[in-house]
Amino acid sequence: MTGEDAQDGLWPSIPAVLRVMTGWFLLGIGLLNLAVEVDGGLTGAYLVFHVVLALGGALLLTRHRLDPSRAGYLLATPIALAGLVAGALPTTTRCCLEAYPQRRGYPYPFLGTGAGAHVDVKYLVADLIFWGCVALLLLTVLTAVERRLPERRTPVDLSGLGGHAEGRAYAATPDRRDQNVGGLT
Known part of the structure; x- marks a missing residue:
């Protein structure tokens, strides 16, 4: 493996590493500040801010599932x-x-x-x-x-295609003596 190949292999993992590091940072800061201020220093805006930070961090850690x-x-x-x-x-x-x-x-x-x-x-x-x-x-x-939500693709009408393709395939190649399919002739 050359140096250029090794370098190209790292690029896809860098965003994932940054996402996970940011997720742990936000989750840690949010939970730590909530734990420190639970004794009575929590105001409404402070509580909302740190709960949203902790939830955002948790979602960044599970982002690969979305x-x-x-x-x-x-x-x-x-x-x-x-x-x-x-x-x-x-x-x-x-x-x-x-x-x-x-x-x-x-x-x-x-x-x-x-x-x-x-x-x-x-x-x-x-x-x-x-x-x-x-x-x-x-x-x-x-x-x-x-x-x-239900799937929103446009339905395709397949009624005019006429069944299986095997019949048309056999008709297209009438002489199959030179074909080897592992003894299944």
């Missing part, structure tokens, strides 16, 4: 992006960006407005990860629904 369709991807992606945008519309007084009177974003405010505008990149990344996990949850639900 086979979403293109329609599932086309539905889940815009819904998750719409959630990010819709979460940025209302103002909140929750944590983060205390210098700005109007804080926007869910689960973490990442956009501060009112006294200028400021985007906090670390909270934006946290929100993007959250909404990515929501998209993965939606994709899983859509895949489960698609599996339960």
